[in-house]
Amino acid sequence: MYWYTVNEKTAASYAPELPLPPAEPGAPELFLVRGDPALRPAAWRVTDPRQLTAERADVTWLDPRRMGDRPELPEAVSAAIAAGRLTGVNLRHPRWRRALDFTAPRPEKKRVHLLAVGDVGGTLLTALKLLGGDVVSSVGICDLSENTVARWVTEMGQISWPWDYDALPEVESVPPERLFDCDVFIFAAARAIPPVDSGVQDVRMAQLEANRPLAERFARQARAADFWGLFIVLSDPVDQLCVAAWRASNRDEGGNWDGLGLLPEQVQGFGLGVMNARTAYFAKKDPRFAAFLTEGRSFGPHGKGLVIANGLERYDDKLSRELTRLTLEANLRIRELGFKPYVAPAVSSGAMQLLLSLRGEWHCGSVPLGGVWFGCKNRFTARGLEIETLEMPDPLFARLRETEAALRALSPEAAS
Template sequence: MYYYTRRGRKLASFSPLPLPAAPEPGESEEVTFLIDCPPEERRASFLAADPRHLTAQRDSVEWLDSRRIDAPEPELPEWLARRLKHGGLRAVNFRHPAWERVVFGERRQPNRKRVNLLAVGDVGGTLLTALKLLGGENISTIGICDLSAATVARWTAEMSQISWPWNYEALPKVEPVAPEHLFECDVFLFAAAKAVPPVGSGVQDVRMAQLAANRPLVESYARQARSAGFGGLFVVLSDPVDPLCRAAYRASNAGPDGKWDGLGLLAEQIQGFGLGVMNARAAALAQQDLRYLSFLSDGRSFGPHGEGLVIANSIKKYDDAISRELTEQVKTANLRIRELGFKPFVAPAVSSGAMQLLLALRGQWHCGSVCLGGVWFGVRNRYTVNGLETESLELPDELFARLKETETGLRAIE
């Protein structure tokens, strides 16, 4: 084990690094662990929840069941092992160009965040309404931006007329924000969509039909985030959520020569909010059908908002046939709304968007797509003072095989 000090901060690593050496830290000293791995396809920092997180050269869906991580388990000093066990160890990749910014950046955040929302169409308008009503404790101001000035004026006026009587400052204030100021915030919500197949079009996977149209949009704003030096949370709500997260990351980190330079958004800054509604749909079905009842107490949802989704009826008593049946019902639930002649945007905007964002801001477990080995994969995760944590469970072999199949499918999308 090697120990270092830089700018008054104690650091530890398994690797000899070109940093000033230091004695072993004391039990109560704050320590950041430096890993030394290829940085392009992984998070720059994360909460180390298993010793093998510190030796693995890459992350992947194996991190959802730490028993399956293909890396040696290191021997840690007792004080460091205790710190890791209790969620007190942050790992930062020394090879990432932004490693010092990550280590020495200000981690304290304002209690109430400034949120900027791009596009107030069907999803954006519903999301805005939910955040206005639910976000008073976590959000100070919501800035809205749209191509239509009339749309912005309408929603600003409507939202200003929503308040509790005699407690007029309890809810977030909604105000216009100019495109050039979109990244003067703590959270940026991308809800723009260039094209949505109309009801009755016969398109089965509406989300993937939107990829070609929406990718240039998200890439443009990801590059703007890079130029602005944006340090907040970049949330993708537009479909297809998971590939668009990956596109945003790559575009933001492309230098003048088009190659990855690591000077844009960190992978852990980007999260896709599409899984929440899939989880809620599974719960709704479990409340209607006793065959799925175990989902309510021990079920999980994984993967993308669409093709590749994995619903597990239970982790402890996993039934592959029941889980696949439930997955298919959840995956096609939006088609039932379309068959009624409506676009299915209300539940996604609230369950995937507003609810997951508020949980994330509170540091609580939520459903979201995070970077695992260069693809964005929907999991149960949370933000902690020591970095992003993904839930790790003992996953049955049949379930894990489904997750690997989904990972392969997501990686094939370019």
């Protein structure tokens, strides 16, 4: 083991002769690794020793037992992992030093900017206004329609508690050139949503080609603005648009990848929250699924490939697949009634997960795992992004592998 000093912090590493000041062995706060910057975070909270030796971050990070043998580590490093005090740092990422700043806690309320206020954006905005006063200072909104923006600014300005007029976040118009003067950017724009009577079964994938150029455009704008906050994707298909936005932001003017845009951990997709909530809805209605309410989990994308586990200790593959199907088809039931299913997604996936994120609490979101964005339980900490790790039964993990392969095949990079 070799020891260095980085930003006045003690760092350990397997790598010798790094161009860094040496340090005496001690209690490390950082662990320095070298990995493909396209396949793992720039900085993350280490929860298992095997994350320090794995070649890539993939779905095995959700169940580290499947990553291979545990490496031998000095007691001080093992103690730091056990205490949740160790940040892994990928030295091969061009912005690894900047990534350490991203993990630094900022207790002040955050400014949120929202691009566009259609059905989803308007519902999300309303929920943030009502629920976000503890962590959101203000919400700036931007839309192609000036009248739409004026309407929502006025309506939101007329919502307040009597005699406590500053308790809720202010809502204001923000011009396109100032979209990234904020702490959180939410991409909720969509070029086209198939009508209710279109007969389209997988509406999300029908939106990919329409929404991908839009996501890439604003990701490039984030790069130009040197944006250093959270880039949240709420538009469908969430997981594929996360990949598209991240890659677009990390290409130079010639289209070459240089890693000088958004960090992988800066981009998160909010689509899994409503799938988790829909599953809970069915679990409350049918006693066969009740275990989900205490030990269940949701994984994967907002759409085809979703994996619902009815429980971890009492995992039943047949029940879990039935519950997955019910959850996947829940939006179709709303469309059969003649409505677009946007209210629950805007609140459960959008507003609720964002507020949990800003509070540093566990939430449902799509995170970077080996070049794809994969939905799971995660949280932002002062030591970096942390992904929940679990011991999973083989049939459940096999389903995660299938979803990972499907997402990789559908990734914008593979298609381009």
